[in-house]
Amino acid sequence: MEERNKVKEKMKNLCTRCGYQEVKTPTFEKLKLFKLKSGEEIVEDIYKFEDKGGRGLALRPELTAPIMRFYSNELKSRTKPIKLFYFSNCFRYEQPQKGRYREFWQFGTEILGGKTLEADAEVISLADSILRELNLEFDLKIGHLGVIRELLKSEDIEEDAQDKIMSVMDKEDVEELKTVLNSYGITKEIKNKLIKLFGLEGEPREILDKAGKILEGNKSVLGRLSDLDKLIDLLDYYGVSDFSLDLGIARGLDYYTGIVFEAFVPGLGAQNQVCGGGSYEFPEFVEGGFKSTGFAIGFDRIMDALEIQGEKIQSRPRSMAYIVPVSEEFREESMKVLREARKSFPAEIDLQNRGIGAQLSHINKLEIPYAILIGEEEVKKDKVSLKDMKTGDQDLMELKDAINKIKSKYKEYDIRY
Amino acid sequence: MEERNKVKEKMKNLCTRCGYQEVKTPTFEKLKLFKLKSGEEIVEDIYKFEDKGGRGLALRPELTAPIMRFYSNELKSRTKPIKLFYFSNCFRYEQPQKGRYREFWQFGTEILGGKTLEADAEVISLADSILRELNLEFDLKIGHLGVIRELLKSEDIEEDAQDKIMSVMDKEDVEELKTVLNSYGITKEIKNKLIKLFGLEGEPREILDKAGKILEGNKSVLGRLSDLDKLIDLLDYYGVSDFSLDLGIARGLDYYTGIVFEAFVPGLGAQNQVCGGGSYEFPEFVEGGFKSTGFAIGFDRIMDALEIQGEKIQSRPRSMAYIVPVSEEFREESMKVLREARKSFPAEIDLQNRGIGAQLSHINKLEIPYAILIGEEEVKKDKVSLKDMKTGDQDLMELKDAINKIKSKYKEYDIRY
Numbered sequence: 001m002e003e004r005n006k007v008k009e010k011m012k013n014l015c016t017r018c019g020y021q022e023v024k025t026p027t028f029e030k031l032k033l034f035k036l037k038s039g040e041e042i043v044e045d046i047y048k049f050e051d052k053g054g055r056g057l058a059l060r061p062e063l064t065a066p067i068m069r070f071y072s073n074e075l076k077s078r079t080k081p082i083k084l085f086y087f088s089n090c091f092r093y094e095q096p097q098k099g100r101y102r103e104f105w106q107f108g109t110e111i112l113g114g115k116t117l118e119a120d121a122e123v124i125s126l127a128d129s130i131l132r133e134l135n136l137e138f139d140l141k142i143g144h145l146g147v148i149r150e151l152l153k154s155e156d157i158e159e160d161a162q163d164k165i166m167s168v169m170d171k172e173d174v175e176e177l178k179t180v181l182n183s184y185g186i187t188k189e190i191k192n193k194l195i196k197l198f199g200l201e202g203e204p205r206e207i208l209d210k211a212g213k214i215l216e217g218n219k220s221v222l223g224r225l226s227d228l229d230k231l232i233d234l235l236d237y238y239g240v241s242d243f244s245l246d247l248g249i250a251r252g253l254d255y256y257t258g259i260v261f262e263a264f265v266p267g268l269g270a271q272n273q274v275c276g277g278g279s280y281e282f283p284e285f286v287e288g289g290f291k292s293t294g295f296a297i298g299f300d301r302i303m304d305a306l307e308i309q310g311e312k313i314q315s316r317p318r319s320m321a322y323i324v325p326v327s328e329e330f331r332e333e334s335m336k337v338l339r340e341a342r343k344s345f346p347a348e349i350d351l352q353n354r355g356i357g358a359q360l361s362h363i364n365k366l367e368i369p370y371a372i373l374i375g376e377e378e379v380k381k382d383k384v385s386l387k388d389m390k391t392g393d394q395d396l397m398e399l400k401d402a403i404n405k406i407k408s409k410y411k412e413y414d415i416r417y
Numbered sequence: 418m419e420e421r422n423k424v425k426e427k428m429k430n431l432c433t434r435c436g437y438q439e440v441k442t443p444t445f446e447k448l449k450l451f452k453l454k455s456g457e458e459i460v461e462d463i464y465k466f467e468d469k470g471g472r473g474l475a476l477r478p479e480l481t482a483p484i485m486r487f488y489s490n491e492l493k494s495r496t497k498p499i500k501l502f503y504f505s506n507c508f509r510y511e512q513p514q515k516g517r518y519r520e521f522w523q524f525g526t527e528i529l530g531g532k533t534l535e536a537d538a539e540v541i542s543l544a545d546s547i548l549r550e551l552n553l554e555f556d557l558k559i560g561h562l563g564v565i566r567e568l569l570k571s572e573d574i575e576e577d578a579q580d581k582i583m584s585v586m587d588k589e590d591v592e593e594l595k596t597v598l599n600s601y602g603i604t605k606e607i608k609n610k611l612i613k614l615f616g617l618e619g620e621p622r623e624i625l626d627k628a629g630k631i632l633e634g635n636k637s638v639l640g641r642l643s644d645l646d647k648l649i650d651l652l653d654y655y656g657v658s659d660f661s662l663d664l665g666i667a668r669g670l671d672y673y674t675g676i677v678f679e680a681f682v683p684g685l686g687a688q689n690q691v692c693g694g695g696s697y698e699f700p701e702f703v704e705g706g707f708k709s710t711g712f713a714i715g716f717d718r719i720m721d722a723l724e725i726q727g728e729k730i731q732s733r734p735r736s737m738a739y740i741v742p743v744s745e746e747f748r749e750e751s752m753k754v755l756r757e758a759r760k761s762f763p764a765e766i767d768l769q770n771r772g773i774g775a776q777l778s779h780i781n782k783l784e785i786p787y788a789i790l791i792g793e794e795e796v797k798k799d800k801v802s803l804k805d806m807k808t809g810d811q812d813l814m815e816l817k818d819a820i821n822k823i824k825s826k827y828k829e830y831d832i833r834y
Contacts, residue, residue, distance in 0.1 A: 001439040005439065017759050017763050019763050024418060027476070027506060027520055049467075078782075083735075093469055116770060237748070237749050331654070339655070346436050347435075348500075351535040352498065353533060366496060
């Protein structure tokens with residue numbers, strides 16, 4: 001938990017620095033909300049139940065739909081854009097495996113009403129800086145759902161078919177792509193364009209140039225490419241330049257519309273996507289549509305990734321000192337020492353009326369660095385015995401000196417931590 | 418959220434100072450766990466459901482049973498006692514009202530294997546210091562389930578009848594108590610003793626003296642009174658003396674056994690209990706029984722209580738500065754300023770390509786104290802215009818000076834916060 005809290009705090013601090021405010025929504029929502037908005041794939045895996053009133057409820061499988069519902073109930077009158085972040089658990093009934101749990105934690109942000117490329121660039125740079133702050137090695141991929149969608153739309157291909165084709169493009173299997181394109185009876189010209197787009201490689205600007213040539217003449221698609229061009233400039237202003245362009249990103253959720261992005265950590269195995277996001281729309285909640293943008297980070301996978309990449313977060317002992325009454329008659333004196341010690345660092349006392357030997361063995365098991373012993377001699381001389389549990393050295397000294405010594409050791413932990 | 422986080426941090430810090438470690442358990446458990454251990458009253462209100470595999474599951478209505486389950490799966494081999502704390506949400510299908518929500522948050526601690534009065538005293542003093550640290554006015558009541566129970570047991574009264582009698586004593590209605598005692602055919606002698614115990618008033622030691630006289634000759638009950646006597650000493654060592662003794666506390670959960678305590682905040686209305694705890698046993702999980710002790714604080718009620726008692730926690734503006742590109746051509750320069758500013762305090766930039774008037778009105782609505790304007794003059798002179806949004810004053814200055822000025826203002830917030 002200490003490691004998780006530390007990572008969470010880093011994420012929170014970065015969001016706070018950028019003016020995002022934390023939000024928490026209820027753990028369950030009406031089932032309808034997710035049926036409407038979260039995409040078929042997710043709805044399959046929802047934990048659903050009825051309450052005593054017969055209402056269909058669901059444990060949230062993701063956070064964006066609940067936040068839009070919350071916006072629509074509570075935040076509508078606020079000045080836009082609204083910048084939020086969350087750290088919350090989600091639930092999906094999937095086969096558990098490394099990096100995929102039935103209850104999992106997501107850290108994410110949303111810019112509600114953030115309909116510009118400026119807003120897209122801000123969330124991408126925030127995701128990027130969170131992953132960097134954690135010293136993670138990762139690959140960032142950016143795409144634009146509009147490119148392929150506009151191209152298919154210009155050929156009057158229906159939305160269901162668009163969805164199918166895009167989800168196949170996401171899989172990076174050119175043969176499957178060809179099969180699907182044939183099955184929908186796509187013209188040869190468009191088919192060739194799609195396959196060429198699919199295979200593009202190089203630096204982001206190169207890909208844009210090549211895509212521009214492939215798509216020459218199709219004005220609305222070229223508009224999406226120039227969005228990407230402007231986004232690259234904006235990301236550059238934020239200091240984000242280490243990413244690749246991937247026009248095949250489809251994302252799993254039905255509500256995405258424009259710029260999308262994903263981050264992957266090499267070495268995480270099959271579940272190696274640690275972050276996903278992009279711009280989306282929930283027209284149900286706001287008349288005339290309401291563009292927003294955001295991302296979610298898979299918190300459990302991040303913790304796995306940090307472990308794999310050897311980014312061990314130094315953990316402190318649970319206490320710096322353990323007060324040892326040599327026998328029960330010294331409990332009152334020992335408690336005075338405990339209360340004094342707790343003003344400066346985490347400290348504990350025997351709660352089991354154990355003998356001194358059993359207490360010292362307990363302290364060793366807890367890996368607490370110091371014991372402060374209180375017995376007859378100590379009380380008589382108004383001092384304490386400070387025992388260094390590592391070296392075994394024990395010295396009679398003023399309580400004040402013992403506390404100062406432990407305090408300075410405690411500060412070292414704080415710096416390393 | 419900011420206020421809630423601040424209060425939560427205070428609670429966490431106190432627990433950490435005492436060597437408690439944070440634990441999180443899953444949101445749902447097997448329904449069986451709660452049927453077994455959480456008491457009838459709670460089981461009625463559980464949100465239950467089946468997963469796809471037909472397993473009976475339940476959203477946790479409380480945390481102690483899950484933590485004992487977790488102990489039994491994961492922590493059994495650790496040296497005892499194990500000191501844990503949690504901050505988690507629970508779920509009960511009850512009529513929502515002020516201070517009672519269907520999803521609510523509890524902050525609590527457990528000393529697993531803490532079977533001594535020393536452990537009881539430690540958790541009571543920790544609950545007391547948490548409520549004190551928050552500057553809350555509250556009444557702390559301490560009791561011992563064993564007193565009444567042993568007395569009833571010595572008359573061979575069955576456990577079901579014991580439970581019923583104790584729950585009526587908890588309600589503080591002497592007439593109802595008389596009716597129940599009559600219905601169980603309790604002897605006149607015991608009936609009189611119970612009614613006398615029920616009506617005891619005075620300082621803790623006075624109550625113990627009077628109870629000792631009422632219960633003279635009953636050795637096992639007197640043993641429980643001397644537990645309370647020793648507990649009062651131990652609490653004194655922790656500096657806890659402001660509490661009352663109440664031999665009628667019954668607590669709602671079936672697993673409590675010995676010392677129990679509750680804290681109430683005057684003025685909170687019907688739902689005025691903010692904390693409850695005591696020592697308990699889960700023999701199912703550990704052979705030969707396993708005494709533990711702990712408490713839970715109703716976090717939402719604490720937030721209500723703080724509001725009612727006027728303990729307003731100073732909240733900071735979401736950002737200290739908002740960077741205003743006077744027109745789009747100055748975005749690149751503005752972004753450089755933004756990145757510099759974010760090194761020192763929370764800062765934002767326009768994401769909507771708004772004109773300068775619309776930006777300033779947005780900043781006012783957000784109550785952000787400073788605007789930093791970047792336009793032609795500023796870029797030419799390599800300076801920025803710092804606008805104090807409260808006074809309206811605007812000055813051209815070095816970026817460094819603007820940042821220092823805002824930074825020192827930010828520190829003031831930190832101190833007041």
